[in-house]
Amino acid sequence: xxxxxxxxxxxxxxxxxxxxxxxxxxxxxxxxxxxxxxxxxxxxxxxxxxxxxxxxxxxxxxxxxxxxxxxxxxxxxxxxxxxxxxxxxxxxxxxxxxxxxxxxxxxxxxxxxxxxxxxxxxxxxxxxxxxxxxxxxxxxxxxxxxxxxxxxxxxxxxxxxxxxxxxxxxxxxxxxxxxxxxxxxxxxxxxxxxxxxxxxxxxxxxxxxxxxxxxxxxxxxxxxxxxxxxxxxxxxxxxxxxxxxxxxxx
Amino acid sequence: xxxxxxxxxxxxxxxxxxxxxxxxxxxxxxxxxxxxxxxxxxxxxxxxxxxxxxxxxxxxxxxxxxxxxxxxxxxxxxxxxxxxxxxxxxxxxxxxxxxxxxxxxxxxxxxxxxxxxxxxxxxxxxxxxxxxxxxxxxxxxxxxxxxxxxxxxxxxxxxxxxxxxxxxxxxxxxxxxxxxxxxxxxxxxxxxxxxxxxxxxxxxxxxx
Numbered sequence: 001x002x003x004x005x006x007x008x009x010x011x012x013x014x015x016x017x018x019x020x021x022x023x024x025x026x027x028x029x030x031x032x033x034x035x036x037x038x039x040x041x042x043x044x045x046x047x048x049x050x051x052x053x054x055x056x057x058x059x060x061x062x063x064x065x066x067x068x069x070x071x072x073x074x075x076x077x078x079x080x081x082x083x084x085x086x087x088x089x090x091x092x093x094x095x096x097x098x099x100x101x102x103x104x105x106x107x108x109x110x111x112x113x114x115x116x117x118x119x120x121x122x123x124x125x126x127x128x129x130x131x132x133x134x135x136x137x138x139x140x141x142x143x144x145x146x147x148x149x150x151x152x153x154x155x156x157x158x159x160x161x162x163x164x165x166x167x168x169x170x171x172x173x174x175x176x177x178x179x180x181x182x183x184x185x186x187x188x189x190x191x192x193x194x195x196x197x198x199x200x201x202x203x204x205x206x207x208x209x210x211x212x213x214x215x216x217x218x219x220x221x222x223x224x225x226x227x228x229x230x231x232x233x234x235x236x237x238x239x240x241x242x243x244x245x246x247x248x249x250x
Numbered sequence: 251x252x253x254x255x256x257x258x259x260x261x262x263x264x265x266x267x268x269x270x271x272x273x274x275x276x277x278x279x280x281x282x283x284x285x286x287x288x289x290x291x292x293x294x295x296x297x298x299x300x301x302x303x304x305x306x307x308x309x310x311x312x313x314x315x316x317x318x319x320x321x322x323x324x325x326x327x328x329x330x331x332x333x334x335x336x337x338x339x340x341x342x343x344x345x346x347x348x349x350x351x352x353x354x355x356x357x358x359x360x361x362x363x364x365x366x367x368x369x370x371x372x373x374x375x376x377x378x379x380x381x382x383x384x385x386x387x388x389x390x391x392x393x394x395x396x397x398x399x400x401x402x403x404x405x406x407x408x409x410x411x412x413x414x415x416x417x418x419x420x421x422x423x424x425x426x427x428x429x430x431x432x433x434x435x436x437x438x439x440x441x442x443x444x445x446x447x448x449x450x451x452x453x454x455x456x457x458x
Contacts, residue, residue: 002420003376003397040445045377045399070269076399076443096265098443121299121332123373123401166373195362197371220371250377250397 003248004214005045005221006238008228009201010035011052012062012081018052019226026052029229032065039228040073042235045250047073048101048169048201048223051081052144063095070096080128080169081144089116093124101169103128104142107149110163117164126199127165129157131186132173138186145173153186154193161194168194169223171202181205187217199223207233207241214247252276252456255290257317257333259307262296263442267330270442274453287316292456293325297332301341301357301404304332305349314350321352326458327434334429334436335406343404353431355408361423370420373403377444378418380427386415388435388454389428398444398451400427406438433458 010032011018017029029035036047047069051062062079070077079092080101089100105112106127116125130145131138131153138153149156157168170190172183180203191198200213201223209227213219227233242249254271256264258280268278271294281287295317297304308314321327329337338349341357349357360372377397382389400418406426408414415435416428429436435455441448 002371002374003378005376043445070266072273074270074273074443074445074449076401076440093263094265096263096269098263098266119299122403123298123375167375195369195371197373197375220375 001248002220003250004219004242005199006210006235006249007046007048007078007199007201007221007223008036008039008044009048009050009223009225011050011225012065013051013053015065017229019229033069035229036069036073039235040075043239043250044075044235046076046078046221048078048080050101051079053081063091066092066095066097078126078169080126086112086115086119089120089124093120099124099126099167101126101128103130106160107140107142107151110159113160113163113165117166122164122166125165126167126169127157127160128169128171129153129160130171130173131183133183133186138189141173154189157190157194161196165196167196168198170198170200181209182213182217184212184217187213187219191218191220197221201225205232207238210238211241211245211247214242215245252292253279253290254292254294254456255279255281255286256294256296257281257287257313259304259311259313261304261307262298262332264296266440267294267296267442270449270452271456273449274456276456282311284312284316287313288320290320290325292458293317293320293327295327295329295333295336297330297336299332301332301335301343301349302345302347304336305347308336308350317350318352321432321434324432326455328455329434329436330442331402331438331440334438335404337429337434337436338406338408341404352434353408353413353429353436354410355406355413355429357404357406360403360405360420360425370423373401374420374425375401378420378439380416380418381424382416382428384415386430387458388451389416390454391450392447396447398427398439398441398448400439402438406436
């Protein structure tokens, strides 16, 4: 099999690392740089920074944090939250980010997917999708899980791939921050309909969730937040559990 | 202090590369002219994205001859990711396009299915360990268990096995990881994003 990745997700509000529960209610956890550096030293594969108020207040202010983090953290960095224009993308990449994760802006104008892919390459363009279960299907949400799109998740993701997205970042609005486990059916469904890597995140309770996301969900990477920030588990334990389950990890 | 020059042709994560070289104590210059390329002590060609666009940007700036001239003098050169792919003669990405031709071979898409019919997600993104095939200074301290970070949809095929320094395995399929001719190196992975392992390779390269 191919090598799978463990990605640390850091939600940022202003200068702080925060954590939210189901996209509402935030708790301050500390200095993002310190957390990022600590995870880097522990062997994290990638780090994802999400500016969680950017899409509300029309800005993306992560640049300073990214700039300082990339001075001593040498693993791939993805930036998301309020990335709206090619200029926002440029600013993120100029600060040191390698990829951008875009949700709301793509919902409002899907041509941004192609623009980013053409300018910077598909590998830079991560389509971020927030899925919420509705009756018998999942719908794509935006504005940090607040707004409905009316789009069935599979159709939207397939379109995103066709427009040039190089990776999918799939989160569950229902599970995020709840430590209730991931939605395996959702992950499996998405992993099987596009030929690009799928990162799944939201609701990881323990090491076994990482294993399940990959073995049964067929995800290529898993992003974890609360699990690491609250020290319910750590990078070494998650990776050991993966190896014990025949998953190839670094 | 070691000096390293990064070719600035409007493409690629030059800042990340700069930081990784600076972390190794190098002084970084960005080359935006032919003269700056020719004056380099260690020349780096980074790059992400499409081959055709990369070559177009190099040609637009008149950098191609300068790069070829620099490399012919056996001065240390490092192509990273797209930069490595452009070292070859041609690529089939988005049609047929000519590369720098520093090393004989071509760039082709990573096979979508391996021989066991496992679907390969493309781009292949992940950390893999290298199968180093030849003794080389840059990999002197490389340990079999160490991994480096790859993200690519296309891969290099060299004509001459002599130019193949290392490969990695995606399932069972071998994929070119490092190519070399003279003192011109090409790395498919991103040493500047591969943690301490990558930084060490950069250190070794700076020592050439």
